[in-house]
Amino acid sequence: MVDTAMENRRPAADADPRDATARLREIIGRIRDAADPERDMAALEPALRQARDGWRDVRRLLVSPFVREGRLGPAIAALGVLIAVHPSRAEDRRLLASLFGRMEQWDRAVAEADAAADIEPGNAALHAGRIQLRVQAGRVAEAAEVARATLALARNEPGEAYAWMMAFVRNGDAAEAAGIAASLDPAALPNERVATMAVRALMEDGRIAAAIQLGDAALRAGHDCAALRSSLGLSHLRRGTEEDRKVHAAAHFEAGLGMAPEDVRLLTLYGETLLRAGRYQEAVGPLARVIELAPELEQTRALYARALRHTLQYGDAADQWMRLVEKSPDKLLWQRAAIGALTQAGRRQEAGALFSQYIATRSARLPDTFQEALARMEEKLDTAPIPQARLDWAWSLRGDTSIDRATWERRARWGHMIDHLLLDWLECREERAEEAMYLLGELDTGERFFAPLLAAGRGVVVATAHVGPMYAGLMAMELVGIPSRWLATAPSIARSSYAQALISTADQTEAQVAKACMRAINEGYVLCLAIDGAINPAAPRTTFEGQDVTYSGFASHLAYRLNVPSVFYVPRWESGRMSYTLAMLPSPDPGEDAQAYSLRWQKAYFERLREHLASEPENLRLSGGIWRHVTPADRSAQE
Numbered sequence: 001m002v003d004t005a006m007e008n009r010r011p012a013a014d015a016d017p018r019d020a021t022a023r024l025r026e027i028i029g030r031i032r033d034a035a036d037p038e039r040d041m042a043a044l045e046p047a048l049r050q051a052r053d054g055w056r057d058v059r060r061l062l063v064s065p066f067v068r069e070g071r072l073g074p075a076i077a078a079l080g081v082l083i084a085v086h087p088s089r090a091e092d093r094r095l096l097a098s099l100f101g102r103m104e105q106w107d108r109a110v111a112e113a114d115a116a117a118d119i120e121p122g123n124a125a126l127h128a129g130r131i132q133l134r135v136q137a138g139r140v141a142e143a144a145e146v147a148r149a150t151l152a153l154a155r156n157e158p159g160e161a162y163a164w165m166m167a168f169v170r171n172g173d174a175a176e177a178a179g180i181a182a183s184l185d186p187a188a189l190p191n192e193r194v195a196t197m198a199v200r201a202l203m204e205d206g207r208i209a210a211a212i213q214l215g216d217a218a219l220r221a222g223h224d225c226a227a228l229r230s231s232l233g234l235s236h237l238r239r240g241t242e243e244d245r246k247v248h249a250a251a252h253f254e255a256g257l258g259m260a261p262e263d264v265r266l267l268t269l270y271g272e273t274l275l276r277a278g279r280y281q282e283a284v285g286p287l288a289r290v291i292e293l294a295p296e297l298e299q300t301r302a303l304y305a306r307a308l309r310h311t312l313q314y315g316d317a318a319d320q321w322m323r324l325v326e327k328s329p330d331k332l333l334w335q336r337a338a339i340g341a342l343t344q345a346g347r348r349q350e351a352g353a354l355f356s357q358y359i360a361t362r363s364a365r366l367p368d369t370f371q372e373a374l375a376r377m378e379e380k381l382d383t384a385p386i387p388q389a390r391l392d393w394a395w396s397l398r399g400d401t402s403i404d405r406a407t408w409e410r411r412a413r414w415g416h417m418i419d420h421l422l423l424d425w426l427e428c429r430e431e432r433a434e435e436a437m438y439l440l441g442e443l444d445t446g447e448r449f450f451a452p453l454l455a456a457g458r459g460v461v462v463a464t465a466h467v468g469p470m471y472a473g474l475m476a477m478e479l480v481g482i483p484s485r486w487l488a489t490a491p492s493i494a495r496s497s498y499a500q501a502l503i504s505t506a507d508q509t510e511a512q513v514a515k516a517c518m519r520a521i522n523e524g525y526v527l528c529l530a531i532d533g534a535i536n537p538a539a540p541r542t543t544f545e546g547q548d549v550t551y552s553g554f555a556s557h558l559a560y561r562l563n564v565p566s567v568f569y570v571p572r573w574e575s576g577r578m579s580y581t582l583a584m585l586p587s588p589d590p591g592e593d594a595q596a597y598s599l600r601w602q603k604a605y606f607e608r609l610r611e612h613l614a615s616e617p618e619n620l621r622l623s624g625g626i627w628r629h630v631t632p633a634d635r636s637a638q639e
Contacts, residue, residue, distance in 0.1 A: 020051040024058075027043050028044070028058065031074075037071075038074055044078065045085060048085050055092075058078060058081070062078045063095070066078065079099070090116040090119040091116075094113065094126060097110070097129060101133050106139075110130070113129045113130045116129070124159075127146070127150045129163075131163040131164065131167045132163050140170045141171055143171070144170075147163070147164045154180055158194060159190035161194050162193050162194045164180055165180050168201070169197070174201065174206075177197075177201035177205065178207055180201065181197075181201040181210075182210065186214055186218075189217065189221055192225040195215070196218075196231055199235060202214060202235075203231060206635040208238050209634055209637075211231070215232040225259060226259040226266060230252075230266055233251075250270065267287070271284075271303060272300075275303060275306060275310075275538075276538055278537075281311050287300060287303055288304060290304070298334075302337070305337070314345040318341040318344070318347060321342075332361065336491070339354050339493060340504070340506030344508070363428040366429060370436050377414075377421050381413045382413070384413040389630050389631055390622050390627050391409060392633075393546075394613065397614055398613075400616075412617035412618070415468070416620070416621055418618075423471040437479075439578050440578050442579070443476055445582070447480045453567070454482075454483075454524060458522070458524060459520060460527065461564055461567070462526055462529065463568055463605055465609055466621055466624035468619045472578045473580075476578070477526065483526065484526040484527070485516075486501055491504055492507055493507075503517060518558070518562065522562070527558075528569070530625055531551060531555045532625035533625050534550045541629065545613075549629060553602070556598040556602065557598060559601070560598070563588075566585040566601070568608040570609075581612060583608055585608075586601050
């Protein structure tokens with residue numbers, strides 16, 4: 001017995017194919033003209049079954065026009081019919097997956113993409129679609145699993161490698177993404193999209209030199225685009241030599257903006273790079289443009305405010321900081337910066353009111369007693385926000401190699417967090433500052449050390465760094481009565497008992513700070529300078545133990561010019577109490593010029609600092625100063 005249904009689906013042997021095609025096109029025309037195409041779609045399937053190669057007409061005359069017009073519902077319905085009649089056509093399923101993705105129907109999109117790849121399992125483009133749809137759907141871990149299972153396809157088809165690298169990078173699997181990037185032939189990169197993602201993958205995996213080399217090869221091959229320039233510029237910033245920071249990175253960002261002048265990310269990177277290169281006036285324009293295009297970007301607004309300050313536009317800088325405070329009133333970093341900006345702009349009443357709010361906010365977060373604060377701090381040691389690169393570098397400098405890494409890191413985190421707790425306590429609990437005094441060790445040594453140096457009636461230059469319990473130094477000197485002045489980022493509006501001992505870098509120009517320092521020396525003060533800190537974002541750097549660190553020659557030049565003694569000083573922890581390292585730094589030899597003396601002084605300073613960094617991990621501090629620009633070791637040569 002003949003299956004009637006099958007007979008009806010099968011073109012009659014003597015049927016004219018032209019009639020079937022004409023019938024199909026007639027139905028396609030009716031569907032296109034219908035007010036509700038999806039309702040009239042029922043007639044499409046039987047006509048399509050009768051027409052030989054009718055799928056071509058359905059794709060060309062029905063699906064494609066609907067897609068161009070943005071009528072995705074009818075396009076999807078037509079593709080559904082097409083797939084029902086021709087289930088083994090992978091391209092139809094791929095397109096259907098794409099349309100479901102555009103409608104954010106992710107489950108259906110992924111299912112169709114998988115079905116397409118099942119039909120042609122060796123087709124790299126179809127598997128790339130599977131990966132990309134999962135990434136778009138936020139199913140990044142799943143995308144990485146698919147990429148891992150089909151890795152051979154990416155290596156065999158470099159033109160499709162973008163999707164694999166993207167999935168791995170988004171999932172934090174930088175090494176796997178970089179493995180694909182490293183397998184590419186730099187002389188035969190398939191397109192700018194793959195080249196850009198390859199540079200990014202190598203950079204994310206710490207293979208900075210390799211990323212730059214690949215990016216340069218892509219440019220030579222003509223694969224230039226804004227995204228590639230962005231990744232290349234970032235790679236140069238990660239490598240971080242002076243030429244990278246001040247020349248190459250800025251040039252790549254500028255070239256990228258030539259192709260995408262309104263790209264917010266590129267504008268921000270360009271403006272920040274100019275700012276940190278000391279090209280303050282040039283930085284204002286691109287940063288201002290970002291604020292126009294994306295006013296919600298707080299970090300960029302902060303950069304803009306800094307650029308305004310360094311171009312002497314103090315009022316405008318203060319306005320920008322206050323915008324940030326208004327938007328994020330609980331963000332203490334913005335409050336502190338705004339206080340300094342308001343003071344510098346002459347708006348001291350506003351600065352005073354904000355400072356009171358700033359202290360009150362921080363005070364409310366502190367427990368009633370120092371012991372409670374200390375206990376709470378120790379409970380949160382694992383949350384200390386210390387970049388891994390800093391921990392790795394410090395670990396390489398340690399002196400005691402018998403301690404295990406986990407114990408060492410916990411003690412280093414304790415040293416980091418207690419210094420910041422001391423600052424909070426001294427500024428916000430001044431009336432109860434004595435509760436922290438028990439941490440101070442024996443102070444007479446410091447008094448005896450400085451007494452003969454001060455006896456001549458001239459001051460002393462004290463060079464320190466962002467290490468150890470640095471905030472305790474001022475407290476100690478105040479207790480023993482040593483007349484001191486300290487360069488500090490605290491705004492001059494501060495009202496604490498020791499505020500008069502501060503020379504604020506937050507609301508004064510470099511020239512004003514320098515004059516205040518010379519005045520302090522001439523008046524017989526011990527002048528304490530953290531010479532690994534900086535007032536401006538373009539402060540000079542030097543190489544120390546394989547890392548670029550901020551270094552100011554101001555202290556040595558001051559000692560030379562004013563002919564006063566200079567001292568290396570750092571606070572440190574010893575048996576649970578704060579102690580101090582004090583050592584004389586070189587004095588000028590007869591006839592020695594300033595440059596030669598400065599180099600000899602710098603060598604002695606870093607020798608002392610190196611000794612300190614090899615001591616107990618509590619003494620590291622791991623924030624600010626020498627730690628600010630620490631970068632991971634370049635892994636390019638290791639692979």
